Amino acid sequence: MKKKMSKHVALLLAAAMTAGSLAGCSGGQSAPTGTTAAEAKAEDTKAEEPAGSTEAAKTEEGTGDKVKIAFIPQLIGIPYFSAMESGGKKAAEDLGVEFLYTGSTQASAAEQVKIMDSLIKQGVNAISLSVLDSSSTKPIHKERQSGSPELRFIPVTRMAPDSTRDFYVAQALDKDLGTTLMDCLGEQMGGSGKVGIVSGESTATNLNTWIDYIKQRQEEKYPDIEIVDIRYTQGGSSEQALKQAQELMTRYPDLKGLVAVASSTIPGVAQAVQQEGKAGEVAVIGYGSPATVKPFIESGVMKQSVLWNAYDLGYLTVWAGKMAAEGKEFEATNQIECIADPVTWDAENKILLLGQPLIIDKDNVNDFDF
Numbered sequence: 218m219k220k221k222m223s224k225h226v227a228l229l230l231a232a233a234m235t236a237g238s239l240a241g242c243s244g245g246q247s248a249p250t251g252t253t254a255a256e257a258k259a260e261d262t263k264a265e266e267p268a269g270s271t272e273a274a275k276t277e278e279g280t281g282d283k284v285k286i287a288f289i290p291q292l293i294g295i296p297y298f299s300a301m302e303s304g305g306k307k308a309a310e311d312l313g314v315e316f317l318y319t320g321s322t323q324a325s326a327a328e329q330v331k332i333m334d335s336l337i338k339q340g341v342n343a344i345s346l347s348v349l350d351s352s353s354t355k356p357i358h359k360e361r362q363s364g365s366p367e368l369r370f371i372p373v374t375r376m377a378p379d380s381t382r383d384f385y386v387a388q389a390l391d392k393d394l395g396t397t398l399m400d401c402l403g404e405q406m407g408g409s410g411k412v413g414i415v416s417g418e419s420t421a422t423n424l425n426t427w428i429d430y431i432k433q434r435q436e437e438k439y440p441d442i443e444i445v446d447i448r449y450t451q452g453g454s455s456e457q458a459l460k461q462a463q464e465l466m467t468r469y470p471d472l473k474g475l476v477a478v479a480s481s482t483i484p485g486v487a488q489a490v491q492q493e494g495k496a497g498e499v500a501v502i503g504y505g506s507p508a509t510v511k512p513f514i515e516s517g518v519m520k521q522s523v524l525w526n527a528y529d530l531g532y533l534t535v536w537a538g539k540m541a542a543e544g545k546e547f548e549a550t551n552q553i554e555c556i557a558d559p560v561t562w563d564a565e566n567k568i569l570l571l572g573q574p575l576i577i578d579k580d581n582v583n584d585f586d587f
Contacts, residue, residue, distance in 0.1 A: 285341040286538040287317040288531070289332050291349050292324045292452065296508040297480050297527050298347070300587030304531025305345075307555060314539050317341065324418065324452030326350035343538030345386075350420045384567035386537050388525040389574045391423070395430020397574040398502060398523045399439070402474050405500040405520055409441035410473030413465035415486050417453035417479030424478045427504070431476065445469055450482055458485030466493055477503030483522070487513040507577050507585040514582050522577040527587050529556050533571055 288305055290298035302318045309316035317336070321328040326349045334356040336344055348354070402412070414431070416424050428447065435442050446465060450457035458477060462485060466472050477486040483505040490499050496518045503510075505522040513519040532555050540547065547562035547569060561570045577585075 284314040284343070284539050284542045285317065285339075286314055286343040286345070286535050286542070287319065287336045287341045288345040288534060289329055289336075289347065290318075290320040291329075291347045292322060292481075293318075293320040294322055295481060296587050297506045300506065300527035301531035301534070303587075304528035304533075304555075305535045306531075307528075308532040308535035311554065312536065312539050314535065316535055324349055326420075330356060342542035345534045345538060348422060349418060350422075384569060386530075386534055386569045386571070388530045388571050390568075390570065391426045392430050392433075394504070394523060394574050395427050395432075396434045397576065398427075398476065398504070399431045399434035401521045401523065401576065402476065402500060402502050403435075403439045403442060405502070406442060406473050408439055411443050411445045411469050411471060412474040412476060413445055413462070413469065413472055414447040414476045414478060415458050415461045415465070415482050416447060416449050417482060418451065419449040421479070427478060442474075445472070450479070450485075453479035453481035455481055455483075455485035458482035459489045460485075462486040462489035463493070466490075466495065466499065472499055474500045474502070477501065477505065479503075480505045480509055480524070483509050483513070483519075487518045491516065491518050505577075506587050507582050508587055510577060511582050514577075514579055520578060523574050524577060525571060525575050526585070530571060532556060533560060533569070537569055 286305075286309070288301065290301065292298070298320070305316050305318065308314075319332055319336075321332070329346065329349060333344060333346065333354075337356055346354070406412075412435075414428060416428060418424070432444060435444060446468070448461035448465065450461060458479075458481075462475055465475065466489065475486050475490065477483040480503070483501075483503045486503065487501050487510075490496055490501050491513075493499075496516070501513065501519045502521055502523070504524055506524060506527060507522075510519055510522040514522075533553065536553055537547075547564075549562055549564070551560040551562060551569075553560055556571075558572050560572070562568075563570065
């Protein structure tokens, strides 16, 4: 890498959702529990012309000296991405960079393309993208082909080897996420029974990868558990998830488990089980934030959720973007202020790994602010 990259973009495509305590560094703030509808709408109207979501970005506007790092979530207005935003803001403050957070109120790959194109034209140094579809990365490929071969492509979701990525930031290894969830579910089900899966968009690479590893673990360790069906929802809609979960329980009256793969589908799946009076009879688990799953854990509809610390992921994304923009190399083990556990660098596979999956249950669900 070059030591300076003033006009090149390091693109970090972030997975949507990490382990560790939210106990912050000095001056740190707890991650917010969400964004109001009015705030989300206001953000959406600014998607075409991102202006930055931090005070630092606003006050330093026009200096042209600070590294500019942007994050595009799958959609704004949900606790998970709000926590990432909060972590990114704290990192920007600590590291002296500008942080821009901009996205749409609806999960749309087309909107991500427009936003990314606008950010590239603004000359940001790093873009972190929570990928909805591989088409979301079109602007980066176009930019490389049109005269910026050194433009860095750094996914934080797994992308195909031919995606021209330089490295990607992983919240946890995909295999570990799939294995951990299946082990938790297998224990809750007593090692046998039928399972239905409710996911987000059928094109979401990260969700499909997690499903593959869930199935792989089931085949390896739980021969008496059968995954009978996989349903998809547009944009991870909670309303659609509720309907799909109801249909699965109707079609398979002896269903013993439901997996909500996208965090936004958890409320719908849990509510469906609750409405059917099957709490404790049909195990519900998914990749959901503490704030999302707390009411369902407290009511007994859910026992566990698997995720990671979204605040830490936001912090790491900005740190990695600054490193890439400045042409600096990662160490095999990186101790980063504000992140409790060391962040590891897999040079062979070019993965910057935050840590192990976090299992959320009744004992720790109140320990987090996202």
